[in-house]
Amino acid sequence: MADKVMDRRIARTRGTLQRALSSLILTKGYDAITVDDICETANVGRSTFYSHFTSKDDLKRRGLDEHLRELLADRRRNAPAPGDLKDRHLAFSLPLFEHARDHLDLYRALAGSRGGGVSLGAIRQIVSDLVREEIADNADRNPGDVIPRDVVVTYVVGAYMALLTWWLDGGAKLPPQRMDGMFRQLATEGIMPPDSEER
Amino acid sequence: MADKVMDRRIARTRGTLQRALSSLILTKGYDAITVDDICETANVGRSTFYSHFTSKDDLKRRGLDEHLRELLADRRRNAPAPGDLKDRHLAFSLPLFEHARDHLDLYRALAGSRGGGVSLGAIRQIVSDLVREEIADNADRNPGDVIPRDVVVTYVVGAYMALLTWWLDGGAKLPPQRMDGMFRQLATEGIMPPDSEER
DNA sequence: CCAAAAATGGACAGAATGTCCGAAAAAGGA
DNA sequence: TCCTTTTTCGGACATTCTGTCCATTTTTGG
Numbered sequence: 001m002a003d004k005v006m007d008r009r010i011a012r013t014r015g016t017l018q019r020a021l022s023s024l025i026l027t028k029g030y031d032a033i034t035v036d037d038i039c040e041t042a043n044v045g046r047s048t049f050y051s052h053f054t055s056k057d058d059l060k061r062r063g064l065d066e067h068l069r070e071l072l073a074d075r076r077r078n079a080p081a082p083g084d085l086k087d088r089h090l091a092f093s094l095p096l097f098e099h100a101r102d103h104l105d106l107y108r109a110l111a112g113s114r115g116g117g118v119s120l121g122a123i124r125q126i127v128s129d130l131v132r133e134e135i136a137d138n139a140d141r142n143p144g145d146v147i148p149r150d151v152v153v154t155y156v157v158g159a160y161m162a163l164l165t166w167w168l169d170g171g172a173k174l175p176p177q178r179m180d181g182m183f184r185q186l187a188t189e190g191i192m193p194p195d196s197e198e199r
Numbered sequence: 200m201a202d203k204v205m206d207r208r209i210a211r212t213r214g215t216l217q218r219a220l221s222s223l224i225l226t227k228g229y230d231a232i233t234v235d236d237i238c239e240t241a242n243v244g245r246s247t248f249y250s251h252f253t254s255k256d257d258l259k260r261r262g263l264d265e266h267l268r269e270l271l272a273d274r275r276r277n278a279p280a281p282g283d284l285k286d287r288h289l290a291f292s293l294p295l296f297e298h299a300r301d302h303l304d305l306y307r308a309l310a311g312s313r314g315g316g317v318s319l320g321a322i323r324q325i326v327s328d329l330v331r332e333e334i335a336d337n338a339d340r341n342p343g344d345v346i347p348r349d350v351v352v353t354y355v356v357g358a359y360m361a362l363l364t365w366w367l368d369g370g371a372k373l374p375p376q377r378m379d380g381m382f383r384q385l386a387t388e389g390i391m392p393p394d395s396e397e398r
Numbered sequence: 399c400c401a402a403a404a405a406t407g408g409a410c411a412g413a414a415t416g417t418c419c420g421a422a423a424a425a426g427g428a
Numbered sequence: 429t430c431c432t433t434t435t436t437c438g439g440a441c442a443t444t445c446t447g448t449c450c451a452t453t454t455t456t457g458g
């Protein structure tokens with residue numbers, strides 16, 4: 001962006017503060033953290049903190065923005081050729097699981113259950129946009145009592161975020177491919193096991 | 200419980216404080232509320248507040264517990280005869296939507312997006328128990344690469360809570376029966392519209 | 399080596415928390 | 429109704445955290 005060349009001290013200070021916040025979130029949960037905690041962990045003066053960020057929330061938000069930009073850049077870079085796997089639905093899932101695994105501690109802080117909502121909301125928003133885009137087509141036809149697109153989006157994104165948070169909280173034991181496969185199967189085929197068609 | 204007869208003043212004070220909190224949550228969001236706000240809204244002295252509750256979170260949690268007890272009592276009362284609609288899956292859904300509609304403002308405070316997580320977690324826990332119970336059977340067989348029960352529970356509950364929150368935030372415009380129908384259809388049949396079997 | 403920029407620590411006012419106490423008010427039993 | 433018990437009240441208090449400001453020291457990059 002506008003940060004063509006940045007003073008080493010600034011980069012170092014901000015980076016240290018971001019990392020301190022992430023580690024504290026995993027330690028004691030976001031709500032219980034004070035600005036003092038962050039500064040002490042980061043070995044940074046409190047006045048320095050306030051010369052970079054206006055509050056704890058500001059620090060969190062800006063760190064999040066940065067990494068979400070990275071995520072979207074990844075996505076753009078690895079975008080499947082349009083029309084390639086065109087009929088592969090919910091394509092956002094695997095890249096996001098992989099990105100989360102590659103930045104596990106950060107994601108556990110941002111999207112884990114200790115992260116305290118704020119970040120989760122931003123991530124949820126991004127995922128919502130991706131999903132809405134994908135299922136945009138098949139909504140307009142069938143004016144009858146079809147399920148509204150907003151409902152489908154809410155449903156899918158809620159389920160996905162829950163899986164992501166669960167996976168991160170448990171230390172991301174299962175491989176991203178497995179998580180992605182299960183999610184897409186549940187979303188497209190429903191929760192009934194294949195042999196329970198018996199009634 | 201142990202509250203056989205309760206001094207009128209105590210009942211009145213606690214009730215007023217609970218109601219004050221609920222209304223404030225809808226007004227300014229849970230995080231921004233101070234104990235002073237609650238006391239002023241309720242016309243109760245601050246020392247009185249602390250003689251009943253240890254903190255804002257305590258007040259919220261105890262109010263939540265009370266109403267969750269009521270919800271479970273409702274559920275027990277209206278429980279379908281076991282074996283009656285045995286094959287109707289996800290039976291918890293409709294009663295919970297209806298209960299939420301009957302106590303709309305309270306639920307918007309507890310489970311709406313302004314409620315700030317804490318209550319959502321408790322509700323999610325209860326719903327998780329109900330869902331886990333229901334899909335307990337069909338898990339043990341098929342030792343192969345079947346989707347683990349925890350994953351299915353997480354998926355379903357995440358989707359349900361997202362729908363519930365979305366519905367409440369929007370003022371619960373759609374009838375509970377509609378919400379229930381859409382949820383159960385999405386959960387059992389997946390998100391594909393019936394006519395998109397084309398590939 | 400030097401001027402500009404950043405980091406530091408300490409002081410400060412303001413807000414909110416949680417505790418304590420004496421005095422006023424309300425409740426409920428006799 | 430009266431009297432004792434319990435609750436409520438309001439104010440004072442110590443503590444913690446916030447956010448701002450400034451004079452001083454340190455680091456950076458040219």
